[in-house]
Amino acid sequence: MPEASRLFAAKNTIELWQQQGLLRAIDAQLGSLLQGAGTLEPIAALGALVSYQVGRGHTCLSLPQLLRDPVKTLGIDDSSSEFETQFRDLMPDLAQLVAALNRCDSVLCVAGADAVDALQPLVWDPQRQLLYLRRYWQYEQRIATWLGDRTAQLQQAGPAEPLRAVIAQLIAPKNDAISWQRLACANAAKQHFSVITGGPGTGKTYTVVRVLATLLSFHEHLRIALAAPTGKAAARMEESVNAALADTDNPALLRVKSALSRKASTLHRLLGSQRNSRYFRHNSAMPLPFDVVVVDEASMIDTEMFDALLDAIGSHTRLILLGDKDQLAPVEAGSILASLCQGAKYRHYSAAHRQWLMAASGETLPEPAASVAPGLHDHIVMLEGSERFQGAIADLALAVNACDVDAANQALTKIRLLPAPSLAVVAGQSMPALAADPKASAFWRELASGFASFIALCNQGEVGEEEAINAWAARVLSTYADYQLLTALRSGPWGQQQLNRMMEQLLRSGSASGSGAWYHGRPVMVTSNDYSLNLNNGDIGIVLKHPSDQRLRVVFPAPVTEANPAGVRWILPSRLDAVETVYAMTVHKSQGSEFRHAVMILPDRDSPVLSKELIYTGITRAKQQLSLVIPNTAVWQTALTRRVERLGGLFVASEEQEL
Numbered sequence: 001m002p003e004a005s006r007l008f009a010a011k012n013t014i015e016l017w018q019q020q021g022l023l024r025a026i027d028a029q030l031g032s033l034l035q036g037a038g039t040l041e042p043i044a045a046l047g048a049l050v051s052y053q054v055g056r057g058h059t060c061l062s063l064p065q066l067l068r069d070p071v072k073t074l075g076i077d078d079s080s081s082e083f084e085t086q087f088r089d090l091m092p093d094l095a096q097l098v099a100a101l102n103r104c105d106s107v108l109c110v111a112g113a114d115a116v117d118a119l120q121p122l123v124w125d126p127q128r129q130l131l132y133l134r135r136y137w138q139y140e141q142r143i144a145t146w147l148g149d150r151t152a153q154l155q156q157a158g159p160a161e162p163l164r165a166v167i168a169q170l171i172a173p174k175n176d177a178i179s180w181q182r183l184a185c186a187n188a189a190k191q192h193f194s195v196i197t198g199g200p201g202t203g204k205t206y207t208v209v210r211v212l213a214t215l216l217s218f219h220e221h222l223r224i225a226l227a228a229p230t231g232k233a234a235a236r237m238e239e240s241v242n243a244a245l246a247d248t249d250n251p252a253l254l255r256v257k258s259a260l261s262r263k264a265s266t267l268h269r270l271l272g273s274q275r276n277s278r279y280f281r282h283n284s285a286m287p288l289p290f291d292v293v294v295v296d297e298a299s300m301i302d303t304e305m306f307d308a309l310l311d312a313i314g315s316h317t318r319l320i321l322l323g324d325k326d327q328l329a330p331v332e333a334g335s336i337l338a339s340l341c342q343g344a345k346y347r348h349y350s351a352a353h354r355q356w357l358m359a360a361s362g363e364t365l366p367e368p369a370a371s372v373a374p375g376l377h378d379h380i381v382m383l384e385g386s387e388r389f390q391g392a393i394a395d396l397a398l399a400v401n402a403c404d405v406d407a408a409n410q411a412l413t414k415i416r417l418l419p420a421p422s423l424a425v426v427a428g429q430s431m432p433a434l435a436a437d438p439k440a441s442a443f444w445r446e447l448a449s450g451f452a453s454f455i456a457l458c459n460q461g462e463v464g465e466e467e468a469i470n471a472w473a474a475r476v477l478s479t480y481a482d483y484q485l486l487t488a489l490r491s492g493p494w495g496q497q498q499l500n501r502m503m504e505q506l507l508r509s510g511s512a513s514g515s516g517a518w519y520h521g522r523p524v525m526v527t528s529n530d531y532s533l534n535l536n537n538g539d540i541g542i543v544l545k546h547p548s549d550q551r552l553r554v555v556f557p558a559p560v561t562e563a564n565p566a567g568v569r570w571i572l573p574s575r576l577d578a579v580e581t582v583y584a585m586t587v588h589k590s591q592g593s594e595f596r597h598a599v600m601i602l603p604d605r606d607s608p609v610l611s612k613e614l615i616y617t618g619i620t621r622a623k624q625q626l627s628l629v630i631p632n633t634a635v636w637q638t639a640l641t642r643r644v645e646r647l648g649g650l651f652v653a654s655e656e657q658e659l
């Protein structure tokens, strides 16, 4: 086909890709809209593909990468080889595409942070050869501008010496090692934007509480907000902060205790979400009324939410992010924490900042191999050395994080591995099949046995006053959190749905009461936000026969107050539209939670979602005990070497950071 007419060929490719199940309806719709507005088919198809990539977590599409290897870039199943042919038939070469993008009315070509108010649906960044949906390009521009402003402010910090005395009272030095906690404390006290990253138990909460104590030594009064991306993560943040301040007689920490007048909230609630709108009540026109905003579990913040958060942080407010950069990226597009922290392990700070940090913390930082310019890396401190995890779980987490298959296999020898039965046995879906096969029966019963104390407590019930009933319900909720099955996938024989079905068949018979979907002892997870009931996606409740009238109600955790010392609330099942049974949950859903004993179950076949981030997140949900079900060791090994890579235009690591 002559090159010029190639641009006009393959009129129905977008529909074809939708029919083939590659594009989602929303991607194809954008492509069709672009085409309807007179956009050339290849550009309209690129629009559909950028939208598709956003659905996969990327904020943009690299054109050279796409043209070099479309199948890999789009993560398409190798078996559908037709796609590559269709793609190559449709797309001209890079130079022609770039020329067409430059001429297209639906595409804004930008060289930098100009034209944030653009109206074109697509944005082309010719320098980095990235194509964006306008919305995501605008988010990234605003985020980069906000962070750039904060980095410029870094130079204006006050003297270090007064801080040094305060920090020395709050965090003990480490024997023969650098106290990264002291450095993180100095860093966050110095500036208006900081990040404290580290694995589970490395002391992020311990440190941030001391950052607040340090700030309160210099400011008589501080308005402080604590928040996290989900309700569960906010509840856990609240618990950890309370634990970090419990039983203290340190006057600086006592000041923090009295300054924390608000409960930790979700980011949505903090920013003021509005019904049927993606915009929040707090924004640059009405910034959050706080001096310090601390956000935990920052690995779950996507690009859109980060933009909304920064927009609501006024120039006098300090923002401190806490999180584990190695955890799974958020469900929506972007991987803010991982991108912010990409050079964090090198601890390369610019010369003046390094000197200041050493003076304020009393610690000695290693000399960098080359001089480093001031930048985002000056805002970030990575903690290390878990204060909670020791032994096998810590060794395994470390090996998985490093994608070190040998070390991970070595650490596995110290972890409890549940023998996985054959697939045929696992796929059996009914109790008769289960009863007929002793091997299957043993496997499922072993998994179900972890719920024994929970079921026993549910069935024990409680007679008496409301206070005693509520205290029992609170014990049921906390006992539930002792044991959790985690799956990598949602469907399939080793997926969450199958496991829930099997657990339900086994455990429901043990507490036979109630009918239909609702029954005594059923753990449920809320699957979408319900503002009228004040329930968030991911909240977990337990269906119980209320001892006062034997009616089924669902008990959820609630803030502990004088009027509600047990911290529970009861909701009628009929008021809950979106819930699912949750003996097992996906690792994605488990982010922000921890369980005394976690059992992670991998599938027997490879899937693109199996990555070292997923495995790391799953195993670090276990507080004390971890069990693993690995039906196929090849799947385990492949997953360990697969990293989640998300393309975005923000904070691309500079060469010198990687030194």
Ligand SMILES: Nc1ncnc2c1ncn2[C@@H]1O[C@H](COP(=O)(O)OP(=O)(O)OP(=O)(O)O)[C@@H](O)[C@H]1O
Pocket: 171, 172, 181, 198, 199, 200, 201, 202, 203, 204, 205, 206, 207, 240, 244, 387, 388
């Ligand atoms: N410097 C320290 N000295 C004594 N105890 C510490 C120190 N740092 C942390 N700890 C203790 O280690 C435990 C874990 O700390 P913390 O909860 O702050 O970790 P985290 O990084 O916030 O964990 P997670 O990621 O699970 O939220 C806590 O019991 C805390 O009191």
